[in-house]
Amino acid sequence: MKSMLVITLVMVFVLVAAAAVVVYVAYPHRGEDVPVVPQLGDAMRKGVDALPTIGEFEDIRA
Incomplete structure (x- = not known):
């Protein structure tokens, strides 16, 4: 019973988690x-802006 929980x-x-990814890719x-919860999009943008990422046009080959 515990394993089922x-x-x-x-x-x-x-x-x-899958729904969050779909919402992020579809909108922000x-x-x-x-559309329904604009605060969610703002929170997602802030979280993504805080994470280090590789730029879209950066050349990863040295």
Whole structure:
């Protein structure tokens, strides 16, 4: 019974993470506002801006 609870919680976490990725790719990544919850898009943009990333036009070959 305990293992079923763990599996259920992990699956819920996976679904929430997948939904967050889909929402990010569909709206803030393209520079648009999330229609129903614009605060979510703002929070996603702030989080992405805080993370170090490779620039779009940087040449990774030295």
